[in-house]
Amino acid sequence: MKFRIILLGLMAVLVSCSGEQKFMHPEEKQETIKPFMIHLQHFFNDNERVVSFPIWFDDSMIKKQGIQKITRRIYSSSDDLSIDSISPKEIIEYEFDEKGQLITIHVNHYYENVNMGSASFHYTGEKDEHGYCMVTKGKNLNDYDDISQNYTVFDKEKYTDKYLVYRDEQSGDYSFFMLNHANWGALSVDSILHPTAQDLIVLGTPRNPTKKYRVKNRVNESDVVEFSYHSAVNAVNAIDYDKYPFHYRRTFRYAIDGVCSGFIDSTFSNNEYLTRRITSFEVNAGLLEIVKHSNSVGTDDQGSYQVEHFSYTYFEAL
Secondary structure, three states: OHHHHHHHHHHHHHHHHHOOOOEOOOOOOHHHOOOOOEOOOOOOOHHHHEOOOOOOEOHHHHHHHOEEEEEEEEEEEEOOOOOOOOOOOEEEEEEEOOOOOEEEEEEEEEEOOEEEEEEEEEEEOOOOOOOOOEEEEOOOOOOOEEOHHHOEOEEEEEEOOOEEEEEEOOOOOEEEEEOOHHHOOHHHHHHHHOOOOOOEEEEEOOOOEEEEEEEEOOOEEEEEEEEEEEOOOOEEEEEEEEEOOEEEEEEEEEEOOOOEEEEEEEEEEOOEEEEEEEEEEEEEOOEEEEEEEEOOOOOOOOOOEEEEEEEEEEOOOO
């Protein structure tokens, strides 16, 4: 009997220890989540190509750290993190002023160390209250292909208390932002905005969208993307979207210390789980340094990785 009691006690201790998860459950300890230097609802996704909204970085953190430039090197794959001998496929440079405002982006694509295409964007003035900023495309001074057409530039058309309107400079299509929850119904969207099937409707603000979609015949939605946030700190929790016949869900992971440690991209079909891709962050002194995108469908430590490396240049201290 005494042995049985000791055994049960050991089992209870083991269960208790296993309950101390490395990552927080999405609904737990939301108040401990810390601000991150990157706004993850806009980064590592198609929002990076919408250059009229330079809202990818936390301006206050950039200013506090005295960061002048972030250089991001993206590598196609690596079996480990020894990336010194590997040619990057893309290098992106983000330059900031002393207020932490993004002022210039330079993008260069490479193949075996040969520059295959480039683009640059220059911001004039400061962002408005919704994160929009005037931007101009730089001229190519070399013989590289101009890849700037792969990025979206918006003209600011109209601001009201209910909605914002932007026009795609290249396609002429509109992006509408419905600001007030009271106007998020299908009939309200149709009567206020009169969108076409090509226009993008966003419920929420440019900085913190709740849902994006296109609509036909008032109620037939397509290209739906939905965002959820930890309400206590407004940090993104998950992003869901459909591309028939699959459903995709990106779930963000936060370590016990409150710092975002990466995300998991899961794929489903007919509500059945199919596969996943794991992205992990290595953070040093609050700054993102290494990003690993797993190419495997197994555990965290198997297979090769797509690797991104972030380095920083600082303003000289006065």
